Amino acid sequence: MSTSSPRPLLGCIADDFTGATDLANMLVRGGMRTVQSIGIPAEGDLASLDADAIVIALKSRTLPAVEAVEQSLEALAWLQARSCEQIFFKYCSTFDSTERGNIGQVSEALLQALGSDFTLACPAFPENGRTIFRGHLFVQDQLLNECGMQNHPLTPMADANLVRVLQAQTPLKVGLLRYDAVAQGAAAVRARIEQLRAEGVSMAIADAVSDADLYTLGEACAGLPLLTGGSGLALGLPGNFRAAGKLRDIDAAEQAAVAGGEVVLAGSASIATNGQVAAWLEAGRPALRIDPLALADGQPVVEQALAFAQAAGQTVLIYATSSPDEVKAVQAKLGVERAGAMVEEALGQIAKGLYNAGTRRFVVAGGETSGAVVQALGVSLLKIGAQIDPGVPATVSSGATPIALALKSGNFGGRDFFSKALSQLAGGRQ
Structure with missing residues (x-):
């Protein structure tokens, strides 16, 4: 029987506001009571709110990498003080960044602050046409750099190879968790993660072409202190907490209309x-x-x-x-x-x-x-x-x-x- 958790289970840091609501939406759909904070919450803001997951929305996607890292670490410290069991760093499903950052730099800083040696990076969101195969990001049937994102005014994406994009942003070794392992299930993914760790890989782009793949990745990574990706990767996380008896069912009632x-x-x-x-x-x-x-x-x-x-x-x-x-x-x-x-x-x-x-x-x-x-x-x-x-x-x-x-x-x-x-x-x- 599921029981109430005395603390937030999942702490999330999003690099923009719409990405935060996207992630929060995914967690609510999975049965987690979720609250989104605009910036780091003030003392007492969340005291009376019953939340299984807290999403802190930053406006850090296009900041200089040093500032993005600083804000993200402040958010992490706030979440650690609430004893969140797992941290999720959320960025766009089109991997919006430049050679200067910020995805690699922020992921590296969070990984080190958590004392961990490995994380996944997976922006896939098949429901919205974002899939990853052999490390290349597709938007519908087009490569990322051919779908219009190459013309983005702030974060033009000229390369669909996410291993290459991420490696340009961090000195940590970046690898690929190929679809071959994902298709074989959670146990195969865990085994491949151990192989990647043995090879010195600290961040791995994970292939995913369907929601089933995202559930597999979520299940396989239940024990990782840090996950990074788009909201799709969060699909499988509520199930991990539910299987551990830490999550209650929630009502899916429509919210009341706001007059005006x-x-x-x-x-x-x-x-x-x-x-x-x-x-x-x-x-x-x-x-x-x-x-x-x-x-x-x-x-x-x-x-x-x-x-x-x-x-x-x-x-x-x-x-x-x-x-x-x-x-x-x-x-x-x-x-x-x-x-x-x-x-x-x-x-x-x-x-x-x-x-x-x-x-x-x-x-x-x-x-x-x-x-x-x-x-x-x-x-x-x-x-x-x-x-x-x-x-x-x-x-x-x-x-x-x-x-x-x-x-x-x-x-x-x-x-x-x-x-x-x-x-x-x-x-x-x-």
């Missing part, structure tokens, strides 16, 4: 978000595009957006989503970091202005944009609700005035995601 106005804010330039913006426009729904060059010129873009939303009399989309060529043109004029930071800050200010005017339901597209929005809104804790699309749950902030949020990674969600998310955050009302 609603808005869609999109900052991602991904192919999926471009399609979602196009679907909104094709439906004839009101939308306003943010121009980064106008922001740089000092034009009152935020004020114009707030006036547009107020005058529309219905739900609006405010977006900075652009084609890869348009993004490159803006970056050429403003610089990569300045262009992204200006748009994020503007969308955060717009979110805050809309909140002050009564908006309480926010659909946000893009990891960096989501981080800017939740920070602008002062959100510190999120309760994870039902899934909207794979990898994207509905969430509600804690506190006296709850805010409903759907925080979407740029690459996630179907073409009709915006309308689906708005309906779910409103309790199913159209």
Whole structure:
């Protein structure tokens, strides 16, 4: 019989906000009471919350590696102080990073801080078309570097060979846990891990082409102090705790609807978000595009957006989503970091202005944009609700005035995601 755990079982560190909700969604689906914290929780924030898993959402994906490591170690120390049994470092299912980091550097630092000598790295998420074979990451039927991710404005992925990508970020030896072992089950995976350890490998990219493979990897790695990967790798973790009698069943009730106005804010330039913006426009729904060059010129873009939303009399989309060529043109004029930071800050200010005017339901597209929005809104804790699309749950902030949020990674969600998310955050009302 399952019993209540007196402490969190699983401590998670996510390198962006949408990735954190993606992971939390996966753990809730697996039966773990899960709380997401925006940044490292303040003392007492989680005292009254009953959680089997805690997900700390950082905004570290595109920080300099030194800063990303520092923040991740601070999060680890907080989780260790709560005696979490296992640590999970979550990054994007498209392995978003550059030669400068941050996945390898953060994984290395966490591994050493935990006193461990081995971890897996597996961003596979088959439900969303991300699979790994012979160490190469595929998005649907295309290699990572041919799927559009090569044009990402902040973390362009020019190589699908994850062993090579990860090895460029750490002096630790990186190896490959090939599909041959995964297909034979958990015992074969454990045996292969011991072989890799004997060869001096500290991090291994793990092949996975189906959910069954992720369950196998999760079961095989129940005893590892640290796991790293996308949310898919977490599929098998709740079952490990349940088998040990440490996990209780939870009710899968829908969360209560949050009253108030609603808005869609999109900052991602991904192919999926471009399609979602196009679907909104094709439906004839009101939308306003943010121009980064106008922001740089000092034009009152935020004020114009707030006036547009107020005058529309219905739900609006405010977006900075652009084609890869348009993004490159803006970056050429403003610089990569300045262009992204200006748009994020503007969308955060717009979110805050809309909140002050009564908006309480926010659909946000893009990891960096989501981080800017939740920070602008002062959100510190999120309760994870039902899934909207794979990898994207509905969430509600804690506190006296709850805010409903759907925080979407740029690459996630179907073409009709915006309308689906708005309906779910409103309790199913159209």
